[in-house]
Each structure stands twice: as C-alpha cells, then as structure tokens.
Amino acid sequence: MDYVLPDVVSDRLEVVRRRDPGEFAYLIRPGGYVPPHMDLLVDAIVALSMGKNVLLKGPTGAGKTKFAETLSNLFQQPMFSVNCSVDLDAESLLGFKTLSYEEGKQVIDFVPGPVTNAMKEGSFLYIDEVNMAKPETLPLINGVLDYRRTITNPFTNEIVTAKDGFGVIAAINEGYIGTVPLNEALKNRFIVIEVPYIEGEQLKRLITTTTNLTDERLVDLFVRLSGDLITAVYQGKLPEEAASIRALLDACDLSTLITPKRAILRAITDKLEEEREREFVNNIAETLF
Missing domain, CATH: 3.40.50.300 (P-loop containing nucleotide triphosphate hydrolases)
Incomplete structure (x- = not known):
C-alpha cells in the first residue's frame, strides 16, 4: 500500500x-x-x-x-x-x-x-x-x-x-x-x-535559543556539566533525574542572575534524595565553575 x-x-x-x-x-x-x-x-x-x-x-x-x-x-x-x-x-x-x-x-x-x-x-x-x-x-x-x-x-x-x-x-x-x-x-x-539525552553542539544550540544565558564561556561549561552528569547516570552513580535537560536549562536561566554553582544547587542538586548524590554533583560543579 x-x-x-x-x-x-x-x-x-x-x-x-x-x-x-x-x-x-x-x-x-x-x-x-x-x-x-x-x-x-x-x-x-x-x-x-x-x-x-x-x-x-x-x-x-x-x-x-x-x-x-x-x-x-x-x-x-x-x-x-x-x-x-x-x-x-x-x-x-x-x-x-x-x-x-x-x-x-x-x-x-x-x-x-x-x-x-x-x-x-x-x-x-x-x-x-x-x-x-x-x-x-x-x-x-x-x-x-x-x-x-x-x-x-x-x-x-x-x-x-x-x-x-x-x-x-x-x-x-x-x-x-x-x-x-x-x-x-x-x-x-x-x-x-x-529518545536519548541531547548532548554537544545540539545542547549548546538549545541553551542559546531557549534560555537567557548568552555568555558563551558559561554555555560551554554547562554543556560539559551535562556530559559529566549523563556519564555518571550511565555508570550508575546518579539517578536519571540528575541529568535532566529540563533541569539543566533551568540552571542556565538562573545563572544569569545568581552564581552558576548556586543555580546548579537549586535546579539540580537539591532535587536529589541521597547526600552521596548531592555531593557528587557539587564536586562536578565545583570543578567546572
């Protein structure tokens, strides 16, 4: 047919x-x-x-x-x-x-x-x-x-x-x-x-077109943060929600008015249940930002 x-x-x-x-x-x-x-x-x-x-x-x-x-x-x-x-x-x-x-x-x-x-x-x-x-x-x-x-x-x-x-x-x-x-x-x-996570250049494009973040250096750092979180999810170190693209975009928006580390804390880290998971994300954010 x-x-x-x-x-x-x-x-x-x-x-x-x-x-x-x-x-x-x-x-x-x-x-x-x-x-x-x-x-x-x-x-x-x-x-x-x-x-x-x-x-x-x-x-x-x-x-x-x-x-x-x-x-x-x-x-x-x-x-x-x-x-x-x-x-x-x-x-x-x-x-x-x-x-x-x-x-x-x-x-x-x-x-x-x-x-x-x-x-x-x-x-x-x-x-x-x-x-x-x-x-x-x-x-x-x-x-x-x-x-x-x-x-x-x-x-x-x-x-x-x-x-x-x-x-x-x-x-x-x-x-x-x-x-x-x-x-x-x-x-x-x-x-x-x-439907897999969006990564790399496509994620960069998504951040620049859907959030208020315009600082290219910070955009690149958030793309790297997302990649690290996705890797940790695949390795079983973090739950899937830690690598949520929706949460990442929220963090990008918040980072235009507060520091990136605080933005990550509010949009990503504080949603996690276990202290070990929160500490893991904080360490990644500390290293990048």
Whole structure:
C-alpha cells in the first residue's frame, strides 16, 4: 500500500533527510525539539504519516514532550493531552456529564475529553507518562489505538470514529516509583522510538535559543556539566533525574542572575534524595565553575 505524505510534512521530511539540524531548526518554532539523531525524527514522521501510534521512550528531561510538540507543529496539527496518574479514569479520557441550563431548563450536557476531542477533530492525542496509569484504565481505549480507530463512549453510547489526521503519541519513563510495566496488548499498538539525552553542539544550540544565558564561556561549561552528569547516570552513580535537560536549562536561566554553582544547587542538586548524590554533583560543579 502506498502512503502519501501531506505536502507540509513531505517538505519538512526532505529537510530532515539532509541531516542538517541548523537548516531544519528554522522550520520548527523556537524551543522545538531537534533530536541528536535525525533518524529519530524521520522515523516518527513516517510512522505518524502511516497512521501508526508512536511511543517515545527515554529518561526524564530528555525532551519527549518537546518532541511531541514539534511533531504536532510539523504536521500543523493541534494536540490534545492526557497526563496519566493513578487517578486517571474513563471520564479523564473520554469526558463527563454535567448539569447546565437551556432556555431556563436544567439539562444534562456531555463535556468531551481529550480522546474524543482529538478523534472528532482529526488531530493529535498526546498521552504523557502512559505507564503511570492503572493497568485497567488504558485498555478502555484499545480500540482507539488499533486499526479500528473507534470507541463506544460509555457515557453517551455514541460510537466515535476518528477523522483522518488523528494520531497518537505517548511518552514513557521506565523504572520510576508509581509506574507499572505496559501490558503486551498495549505496547504492541505502538512504534517505539528511544529518545536519548541531547548532548554537544545540539545542547549548546538549545541553551542559546531557549534560555537567557548568552555568555558563551558559561554555555560551554554547562554543556560539559551535562556530559559529566549523563556519564555518571550511565555508570550508575546518579539517578536519571540528575541529568535532566529540563533541569539543566533551568540552571542556565538562573545563572544569569545568581552564581552558576548556586543555580546548579537549586535546579539540580537539591532535587536529589541521597547526600552521596548531592555531593557528587557539587564536586562536578565545583570543578567546572
């Protein structure tokens, strides 16, 4: 079967194929996600264009939400979001009934949720931290995630079929407290894309375009700090959140008004639970700054 990419996506995909992050950057809004390997973006674009669901898998702060927002922007598609938690239920996904007044009379209205809104409008649905939801909750939308692209709304008995353009992007952080393994039936409904940390020149570009830090020397030092933290995470010396790119960008912003070491303390170090971990980060910051 031949799949025809929308013109707007095809044009962007051609730029991505040239493997030129600098040229591609102007196509996405400021602060958008430019991946460390362009194949990640190519594969996500192709999968969504073919009607596949995409699961972004990677450490916290690696840019999964930015990745999803960038894909939404590239396809020129609005994106409805679901933030998963143990409290997620059918109403959070599909909508809920409420009382309202019409011509002075009390009536029952149905307020659609993010899943039904995205399906009816033919836009993107983003499911964040999908493995935080209770195992019995997400199977409610199995029919939405497979070839049927259909669900029977239990609150209205309406059969909702997704319009053309509907797509699902989900994100997962594995191994965190409160998360549960995805069951095979759910996982098999996704194309999985591993999202690594952004490093080197791309991280430098991200800092200069999304934070207030303009001192090139400090930018270079923060890039080195990030590299050291990522290495420590891979070696098992620090938890993943210590190398969060989101936290690093916060530290860069703070360092424009307070000293870099204090900025690192507030944005990164003080989030860590163990004294050993905090001391490790402090030693790296002391060495660099």
